[in-house]
Amino acid sequence: MAAADYIYAAGAGRRTDVSVANTSLHGGAARVTLWFYANTGSATRLKVEAVQATTVLASSIVAQSSGFGWRSVSSPMLQGLNEIGLQDLRLRFTTLDGGNSNVRAAYVQAVFDPCAPEYGKFGPGQWPSACWRPYGTTSPFNRKLPSNPRLIHGSQAASAAIVGRVIGDISQRDHPNNLASHPRGIFGEPTYYPDAGDPMYTLRCDPPPGWGPCSIEGHQVRIPAAAAPEGGWGAAPADDRHMAIIDQTSGWEYNLWQVRGTGPLPPNGGTLTFTFGGRSRIVGDCAGLAADGTNCETTTPGHGTAAHFAGLAGRVRAEELQAGRIDHALNITINCDSGQAVYPARHAGRSCSEIPLSNLDAPPMGALFQLGMSVAEIDALDPQKVKPWHKVFLRAMAEYGMYLGDTGSEGLFSIETEAGNQYLTVGHADPWRTYGQANWEPWTHDGITEYVGKFFAPRDPDPDLWWKNNIWSHLRVLDPCVAAMTC
Template sequence: MGKKHVFGVAALILLSAGPGANAAEQWDPRQPGPGELFTAADGSPNYFRSAIPANPKLDAHSADIVKGIGDETPRVNGPEWQITVYDSSNSDPEYHPSFSEDWGCSVGDGIHIPDYATREVPSPGDEWVVVHNKDDGTVKSIWGASKAGGKWNGSCGGTWPAASGGGAESKTEGVGTGAEVQAGAGFILNSEVQTGAIDHALYFTSTNSCRSFRAPAGKSDGDGSGSSCVPMGARIQLDPAVDCTGLDGASAGEKMICVAMQKFGGYVLDSGGPGPISGIGVAGDDLTDPDRAPWERPGDGMREGGILAKAGLTGSPDALAHIPWDRLRVLSGWDGR
């Protein structure tokens, strides 16, 4: 279960003026605010919110892995591969989905999904819908989600504590992504772009992922081997010596990703493309798009005149090309120790 083809580029969500403005006046309250997810406040390993220490211990094959990644510019998931994440409460409609797979799929005693929620596209595809229930403190998700006759069903689903680190071992029940992490863990939230800072590690996919895996991953859907493939769950970091604020020609969103990659890095958590390291995860759904159609089609922030284009994050394949991706390194473990 995972993204096998991630062909979109540069897709972050910006709901009004731009990074750094008053966030309380910008992001839609129907979607999570910064700092609400994968916090590890319950004592789980803080995979995503822990900053990488100075002089971290590197993987013995770090140079080989980076060489295997090559010089292809990573891409951020386009509108067809953006997992939608919404805040919900016990007052929202409750569903008891049927699942077509027999992998221990479960969302417990039900999942509350707001009527305005949409699923990830395309169809057929991953089709995630993810909800953060602020009343019961869970993140529940349906993979292969569809709605018919007023009922949500799907291929599978899972439940994580919202206050956990999102890793495989903190799962309450069911299943997650291709690495068995919480759906949406590490994804760039709309609210984070609006506040001007991404305060967590990012989510990556790779076409060069290994069969082997490490925490926070609980499994791998990759098939690579040897010293140059990327272990599932590997944490990668951009050289802290890079001057992110001084990247000539870079957009505000690109600079934010640059800084986040230095402070928190990113994890390879699914197998997909188009490149050896790509598929930066982002919570989708441009709520300003007049063509969005719950439950089936989220708003496309990359449309001409859309909020992504206004932020300078277009569909150009060189949208993240100002970051020197050849200056990556791979940590030996998630905490860099």
């Protein structure tokens, strides 16, 4: 806004949005504070909001009879904005009660936090670093939990009942599923970052009868010709065989389920067939909302995951473990759900009644679990039983939580991670293998050595008991309003 310009309301309920100039963050993020110079008359209040798409990230009220002065607006939602989010940011001024208010100047202060390589330049050898997070700061996967969150249904008993079912009859084991690295990188779900030199493929959905149309049918995307799905091309056809493709030019993330074929892909492009899939915004806006890590198609129910989460939502990357910090919620799989879905999920998975078990007190798809321990309590856990790599996960469970995104885990839960084959197929070393060798236990079978990360104490007489009593007993289930920011 030029120094000679100003905004005068001249009426109650008048609203003006002010956009900000585009600023390059070179792949990093910014800690943002909004500043404005304004006054209010004796019968007027001024509401000031930071808005991205249709989402209010922060707000403040200037009281009646406030003289001219510099004032600021900030919130946790303005910390860590990526470049797209910053460019989409607007200052909204609304008069309340009366119209006597002047806004004479406004600007955005963005403190740059470097994060290289920058989005748009990801690819083989230029992997996203640990500080990069997909989606916007308003995404439930990217928000830290409040200090005293509301429990599901506002009830300790309701939370305890769901946790009791998960720890009890729903799970077939008394510990989470192991993490593992394999020489062929076949564990986890791969993500690919194509560039303009990669071949173009036409996407073909082949869903079972009654599934309805697929939102990405016929779309054309570039994919590295060496790409392989989850489990590799040798995975059984009935396996999940996920694949995520990030189109950095358009800002769309394509998520495919049950990629077909025995591989490799046709080297010069062609058709890629899969059972079902969908796309989500990884940056920018979709359906009037900032990218939040869910499928945002408004007319066609395409999806690549049971909950309709985006593939990268809550998925742990090797670069994060190497850095010793996971700055987002986790995406987990549990054996079955209640047959219902809550925000941020849009669809349920396998209900417990299908296995068959009771749906009573089973977690709904999208349930938000939190480890109710402080970071200090986690850091003080017995180092003989809880290793440094464990604490990286436990801190994320406490600070950001875990969203139920799929069903079918035999353990208490399994944690969604990226795959080693996304590196190996394009000619690079697998960082999961390196991390596993340094932090996990070797396990050799059939002439193959894997490295396994176990969430239990294997050398104890009862390997699961200590973890169950000292860690998993602190799990709780939060109300969906916490994820939706409505309570």
